[in-house]
Amino acid sequence: AGAATSxxxxxxxxxxSNRGPVSYTLGDDGTLxxxxxxxGLVSGLSAIGPETDAVWVCAALxxxxxxxxxxxxGHLDGGDTGGQSVRMLDIPPGTFEAAYHGIxxxxxxxxxxxxxxxxxxxxxxxDFGRQWAEYEAYxxxxxxxxxxxxxxxxxxxxxxxxxxxxxxxxxERRPDLRIGHFSHTPWAPADYFRLLPDESAVRVLRxxxxxxxxxxxxxxWARLFTECCERVLGATVTGGEGGxxxxxxxxxxxxxxxxxxxxxxxxxRERAHRDDVAERMAQLREQVGTGPDGSxxxxxxxxxxxxxxxxxxxxxxxxxxxxxxxPEWRERVVHLAFAYPSRQDLAVYRHYTAEVGRVADAxxxxxxxxxxxxxxxxxxxxxxxxxxxYRMADVALVNPIRDGMNLVAKEIPVVSxxxxxxxxxxxxxxxxxxxxxxxxxxxxxxxxxxxxxxxGLELDAATRAERTRRLAETxxxxxxxRWLLDQLEALRP
Ligand code: F6P
Numbered sequence: 001a002g003a004a005t006s007x008x009x010x011x012x013x014x015x016x017s018n019r020g021p022v023s024y025t026l027g028d029d030g031t032l033x034x035x036x037x038x039x040g041l042v043s044g045l046s047a048i049g050p051e052t053d054a055v056w057v058c059a060a061l062x063x064x065x066x067x068x069x070x071x072x073x074g075h076l077d078g079g080d081t082g083g084q085s086v087r088m089l090d091i092p093p094g095t096f097e098a099a100y101h102g103i104x105x106x107x108x109x110x111x112x113x114x115x116x117x118x119x120x121x122x123x124x125x126x127d128f129g130r131q132w133a134e135y136e137a138y139x140x141x142x143x144x145x146x147x148x149x150x151x152x153x154x155x156x157x158x159x160x161x162x163x164x165x166x167x168x169x170x171x172e173r174r175p176d177l178r179i180g181h182f183s184h185t186p187w188a189p190a191d192y193f194r195l196l197p198d199e200s201a202v203r204v205l206r207x208x209x210x211x212x213x214x215x216x217x218x219x220x221w222a223r224l225f226t227e228c229c230e231r232v233l234g235a236t237v238t239g240g241e242g243g244x245x246x247x248x249x250x251x252x253x254x255x256x257x258x259x260x261x262x263x264x265x266x267x268x269r270e271r272a273h274r275d276d277v278a279e280r281m282a283q284l285r286e287q288v289g290t291g292p293d294g295s296x297x298x299x300x301x302x303x304x305x306x307x308x309x310x311x312x313x314x315x316x317x318x319x320x321x322x323x324x325x326x327p328e329w330r331e332r333v334v335h336l337a338f339a340y341p342s343r344q345d346l347a348v349y350r351h352y353t354a355e356v357g358r359v360a361d362a363x364x365x366x367x368x369x370x371x372x373x374x375x376x377x378x379x380x381x382x383x384x385x386x387x388x389x390y391r392m393a394d395v396a397l398v399n400p401i402r403d404g405m406n407l408v409a410k411e412i413p414v415v416s417x418x419x420x421x422x423x424x425x426x427x428x429x430x431x432x433x434x435x436x437x438x439x440x441x442x443x444x445x446x447x448x449x450x451x452x453x454x455x456g457l458e459l460d461a462a463t464r465a466e467r468t469r470r471l472a473e474t475x476x477x478x479x480x481x482r483w484l485l486d487q488l489e490a491l492r493p
Pocket of ligand 1: 019105160183184185342343404
């Protein structure tokens with residue numbers, strides 16, 4: 001542990017996030033197998049290069065991770081992490097549960113995605129106080145680890161709603177550091193944000209304002225954050241061109257930035273043409289089948305975590321509406337709905353997952369025929385199969401209630417074989433960049449969504465190809481590497 005600490009304490013770049021770039025499963029025989037995480041942050045950070053000695057601080061998420069921490073002392077590197085230096089924190093399970101499921105996923109996530117459902121949720125009772133104290137402890141554990149690992153004057157990039165208190169705590173402990181915070185979620189409007197218990201609303205904002213710079217995926221989320229600072233804290237907000245505000249509070253100024261994360265075009269194009277994807281395409285084509293005239297059926301594709309904010313059930317209602325109002329499409333189209341289980345420790349997610357299954361079954365029951373299953377719902381997470389569906393999509397359905405960005409909207413046009421029409425919610429962060437080439441919908445408007453699906457299916461091939469080309473160009477203009485390097489650059493003194 002001594003050697004690891006002295007090497008790590010010189011780190012000049014640090015990233016902190018709840019979920020790290022590697023996770024472990026503990027086998028029955030006691031062996032640990034590592035799985036490297038995918039996603040923008042992982043590929044972005046790898047691009048900084050080993051010479052920076054970057055350290056990634058993350059939480060142990062399950063029994064496998066905890067065992068890996070126990071065996072390694074928490075400093076992981078080498079093969080398992082792709083050379084990345086990782087410091088994994090074994091936060092006591094009770095603290096982790098309360099912070100992650102309790103405050104982060106059940107309260108802050110619901111706030112920013114505007115998912116409160118009266119009259120049943122949320123309930124702030126004495127358990128909230130206990131969970132909030134654990135959220136503070138969890139944030140303090142991250143801040144402590146970062147303070148230990150960071151070299152003099154280092155840059156620290158803190159990620160997301162799990163870690164809103166870290167910048168404030170870390171600044172007290174290490175005033176020499178350059179601290180950035182990045183929100184991957186939307187930000188709630190002030191009236192909605194103020195539904196949080198007063199003290200926690202103040203603490204979240206004060207915590208984030210401990211950063212030199214707080215950044216968001218779109219100018220819209222940046223603006224809403226500054227409105228909360230003004231209204232809840234009485235902070236002074238100036239500027240605002242393209243989201244570049246400054247927030248001054250208690251004598252310190254935090255700059256606000258906007259970095260719309262894009263798709264990793266090079267990676268996706270290469271990955272989507274490997275053999276395993278071709279195999280999955282053949283299987284999917286078989287399942288989709290051919291229409292009455294013998295030509296392959298068209299596809300409407302969606303790929304999501306089974307997440308309340310993704311609006312999967314209304315997507316199915318819209319598809320049902322399409323089949324009801326436009327019988328000419330029956331037998332000629334299949335909805336490939338890939339909905340991968342997520343946050344199943346929370347009852348409301350389990351109920352939602354069940355509801356998705358029920359509605360998909362009901363559509364199949366109502367319209368299906370001997371040789372045609374209108375909805376193919378796949379729930380087993382399979383990246384190669386997702387990419388196969390991306391390549392085959394005639395229409396991509398991305399209709400979230402509210403979403404920080406939504407990378408699926410950016411990824412599908414990049415790998416689409418023959419061009420696809422994008423049906424896109426105006427409440428997705430990606431809307432700000434992609435609206436002009438998408439069929440835009442109000443996420444609650446099922447009829448409008450059904451019409452957009454029909455328009456997408458009927459879009460002529462040349463227009464579709466041209467729009468897809470432009471969408472792909474925009475979608476890849478801020479690849480993860482650029483996104484991360486821009487943030488480091490913006491934090492330079
Ligand atoms: O910012 C949202 C986020 O943290 C993303 O990284 C990811 O899309 C999702 O939530 C993952 O959630 P979880 O880590 O709870 O599975």
